[in-house]
Amino acid sequence: AQKVTQAQTEISVVEKEDVTLDCVYETRDTTYYLFWYKQPPSGELVFLIRRNSFDEQNEISGRYSWNFQKSTSSFNFTITASQVVDSAVYFCALSEAVDYKLSFGAGTTVTVRA
């Protein structure tokens, strides 16, 4: 069963626009971890954030912000004032305490045009 759903396959924006990437997850564990990774064309995964299930505080890091809502099982990611260098595939992932294996969503390809 799909544990992580990223419904948006591709998003294209013009530079300086904001981009919000949706992530919906499914788990029966009460302890779990959510992640966002960036994969630029080079292929190397870049870790962006980890959030555990007991911490629903939203987080902001520069132009990046994350909105974690357990009530809707969502962990959305917003890039503010997007830049061309933000063009990449972004993956949301879930790790459950039962085995700590990472389940990745299908990914969202973000293209930022100058």
Add this chain to the structure above:
Amino acid sequence: GAVVSQHPSRVICKSGTSVKIECRSLDFQATTMFWYRQFPKQSLMLMATSNEGSKATYEQGVEKDKFLINHASLTLSTLTVTSAHPEDSSFYICSAESIPARQETQYFGPGTRLLVL
């Protein structure tokens, strides 16, 4: 931050040959390493979990006799694709968990692109 390397970064081989990919944790010891496969324009799929000194655990649908995994030390795991065929062409990525185990975070290697002709 924790660094994981992979070697080679890119390999082209003939159908029927075997290819070995190394995954090393450079500045930390890893009890557990994971191997993922990513086909073009698809997500990462976990192939197997590798624990130092014991047999790897394979995910459903992954042939353990075709994808041999050895985790001989706390800093090295190897994936050998035996008798590779064109359908094995993919991007292989490893990750590692550190000791003491911060099990909520895996550190990823840069990946290995395998092309089987």
